[in-house]
Amino acid sequence: MNTADLGLPVDVPSTALFTDHYELTMLQAALAAGTADRHSVFEVYTRRLPEGRRYGVVAGTGRVLDAVENFRFDAQVLDFLRERGVVDEPTLQWLADYRFSGDIWGYPEGEVYFPGSPVLRVEGSFAECVLLETVILSILNHDSAIAAAASRMSSAAGDRPLIEMGARRTHELAAVAASRAAYVGGFATTSDLAAGFRYGIPTVGTSAHAFTLLHDSERDAFRAQVDSLGGSTTLLVDTYDVKEAVATAVEIAGPELGAVRIDSGDLLLVAHRVRQQLDELGAKNTKIVVTSDLDEYAIASLAASPVDAYGVGTQLVTGSGHPTCSMVYKLVARADSADPKAPLVPVAKKAAGGKTSIGGRKWAARRLDADGVAEAEVVGTGAVPADLADRQLLVELVKGGEVLSREPLDAVRERHIAARDGLPLSATQLSRGEAVIPTEYV
Known part of the structure; x- marks a missing residue:
């Protein structure tokens, strides 16, 4: 082995x-x-x-x-x-x-x-x-805690997929185990490539705010991403002004833009506004992904919102307040x-x-x-x-x-x-x- x-x-x-x-x-x-x-x-x-x-x-x-x-x-x-x-x-x-x-x-x-x-x-x-006592307990206590949190989040999310993205919030080896446990608990994908490599979990990811800030304008950043990854990519729209970013995203990628991601603000309110704007621009199939320190309670509060997927990091890999099962x-x-x-x-x-x-x-x-x-x-x-x-x-x-x-x-x-x-x-x-x-x- x-x-x-x-x-x-x-x-x-x-x-x-x-x-x-x-x-x-x-x-x-x-x-x-x-x-x-x-x-x-x-x-x-x-x-x-x-x-x-x-x-x-x-x-x-x-x-x-x-x-x-x-x-x-x-x-x-x-x-x-x-x-x-x-x-x-x-x-x-x-x-x-x-x-x-x-x-x-x-x-x-x-x-x-x-x-x-x-x-x-x-x-x-x-x-x-x-x-074998310590090694068995260290694995089961950690992984079962993460899986329990993931299960609660999965239940709260219903049919909407969950993305595990907590690698940067925990130890690098714990992150791989957490991704595996999250998948067991109902998460659909992970951002952690080591977890994808070792356990075959589907991996996803596009860009962070740093990519937008690197370019001279948000338009230039979106253009570079779409040119490289195609119109089905997910564009991060909350670096500056969300409304302006959504308009620019659809203009560059077209109405078949894959998704937009919102990482800050009042997610319930912003998601409704973005959905309305996307529909008005003809991007009716463009999905909305939300992140921003979510837990099962925040996910449940967004059940009535037009959100299509959730990205969860810190709260997941720390067991949403319970990092061990004792x-x-x-x-x-x-x-x-x-x-x-x-x-x-x-x-x-x-x-x-x-x-x-x-x-x-x-x-x-x-x-x-x-x-x-x-x-x-x-x-x-x-x-x-x-x-x-x-x-x-x-x-x-x-x-x-x-x-x-x-x-x-x-x-x-x-x-x-x-x-x-x-x-x-x-x-x-x-x-x-x-x-x-x-x-x-x-």
Whole structure:
């Protein structure tokens, strides 16, 4: 696997150092104590949704699978750990041969989730599973947060397409992951070429205000762009005077001008005025694209406006106020010895402050009402009730260390749309509220 496929610089040999120091010191102590080989079950879940969110979106699973495959301690990484004295020599020797050989189950990417949903389950020896905690959480917490924001924006936009354009508002590698997550959540295109290259997401873009300011006049800038990119291009019309710019744009490109973009001002008012002006000039098919620090609330407020597409940046790549999902990776069951036949014992953290966990390997299913609409997320540790047997959510992703399959991103995107459509209508409300369906433990 080329590390470029993960959105990593080409000089990063693996994902093994995308972890916390204490994962390795736990490993060292467990190896010395003889407990490292105990069969263990870890689960990823969140205790609550971000405030005001009605559902979560599982995103980043494909990147998790790549990260697990690439989790290798090569000579350069081992030398770093040795020089820093992070772990002792026996532990370094163990790490040199590390290959995850366990099993991973999880919600299919694009699926929705709720508090307590076991969105990922990692099984194997304690030693091999504990090392994956940080990299798995860093991917799922980021990507799922962005996908949830994207889903809300997509729902607010309805049939109007959304353009992801937040690369300049976040870390360069996070921007690529954010673009992927946004596509899962319903965005149609991205401005980020790295995301297009790595994940096949359609890319778009034309010009910024700097291009207009470069030329001696707005007319010269529009002429240069149309001559180069054709009349179907999108002209940015708010550098100076919008009304004058629209008139000039149609004069130069003709009534078949592809689109105009508005990036400032009262977007609702300006969009109505521009639509009227375009129609009067005969450019009835010219579309209007709006940008300018949009979020799901701003998009919803423009529902009655003659806008054809939205470009979203900062609010998207920062999760629209919720940049993480607060997912955790907890040990929920383990054997009492290294004997492969040793039974699993449920374990759980018992603590005050809302951080209590529920032990045991879990299954999850979504119960539907008589109309086929989701009414509850059911999570259990025993036998699956017969009426939920065909509604189970977890699927096998990795078996014996081998990734079973990888899905096209378009399939993940379609799954999310179907999953969201299967929720009660109140799931798409932007008003404050609790999870749209309850989580029931059985």
